[in-house]
Structure formats: structure tokens, C-alpha cells
Amino acid sequence: GAGVSQSPSNKVTEKGKDVELRCDPISGHTALYWYRQSLGQGLEFLIYFQGNSAPDKSGLPSDRFSAERTGGSVSTLTIQRTQQEDSAVYLCASSPHQAPNSPLHFGNGTRLTVT
């Protein structure tokens, strides 16, 4: 079956522009995560959606970052007024349910470059 799909795979934008990154999770997966991975670094948690519950936004680095998940499926991560330090790979992952013993399924990420 189809895995987690992210688009675009690469995005180059000028400093100050807004960008939208899209994630299509695996059908039926209720949990959705966004992570950020900078070069040579581990994954930095950004936001977590679970069903209809309020999202855990504790990892968003600033108010320029926001995310939505419409209809419990597709999610978009928006970065406003992009800065060069926002350059990174943004990874989306989904999971069948909320239980902690459920592995994450990752997309291949969106590589964002802010010039």
C-alpha cells in the first residue's frame, strides 16, 4: 500500500517568503507528526496531531511556524517569513493509533533551502 507522501520533495525559497509543506499520511492512521532534521543532526520534534484532539504544538520553534490537519488526514506545515536558519529537511510521520507502542512510518521529507 501507499506510504506517507510528502510534497514538494525539494523547495528553494527566498528569505522572507512563506512556504507550505504538505503531508499525506497512510490511510487510517490517526496520529501524525512533523519533525525537522538539520544537517548532521537528529530529529527535532515540531508538532503532533492525534485524531480530533488538540495538537501538541510544543516543538514549534517560533510563531512563524503553524500546522493544520484537515479532516484528520492531510496536514500542511506553514512557515511564514522564512529565515535562513529554517533550511532543513522537514519529515512527516504517521502512526496507526495513539498507543506508545506503535512505530512511526515516515515520508521521505521536504528539503527546504532558504536563500
Add this chain to the structure above:
Amino acid sequence: SQQGEEDPQALSIQEGENATMNCSYKTSINNLQWYRQNSGRGLVHLILIRSNEREKHSGRLRVTLDTSKKSSSLLITASRAADTASYFCATILSGGSNYKLTFGKGTLLTVNP
């Protein structure tokens, strides 16, 4: 700060040798997971070990967990060139409703043919 820290940061071995990577963490966990990431790709789940388990096997992979030392190891036996990738440990903290998976910085494994 990172909950999990992998050691070593980089490891280079010859095909056929075994590779051992270690992970240390700081607080009580519900479970610990290992993931693999090929260059330019997303992470792939390898194995999950619960806090009440001490050892788990999956094919050529063997994972151990020592909760008293807050550490885990991933052993890949009879390595292949295709095992070249970055390997990450990730933890779920115990208690409450915290299902946030926290990742270390990874070990870059290179298996030379």
C-alpha cells in the same frame, strides 16, 4: 537537549563484520525504538523494545535494553554494504499522555565491500 544519544557518531567496518551501536537516555521510558535512515530518505522502523524487555531479535538485528543503566545497544550481525545508513534510537517517555518520540543524533554506519 536530546533524550537519546548514540555512540559512536560514526562507524566504519568491512562487509561480514558485526556492527554495534549504543544509545543512552536520561529519563524513564515506556519503550525504545531503533530506526534506520538511508541518505536522502525518511526513517524506517527497525525494532521496538519495551521497558520490561531485556533483549529482542529480528533477523540479523539484536537489541538489548538495560533500564538500570539507561542504555540500549543495536547489533547488526554479518553486515552487508546495503546496511550502510544512519541509525537512530528514539524513546517514548513513560507516564501521562506523552507519546512524543524523541530521537538521538544517530550513528552513521559505513559497511565497506
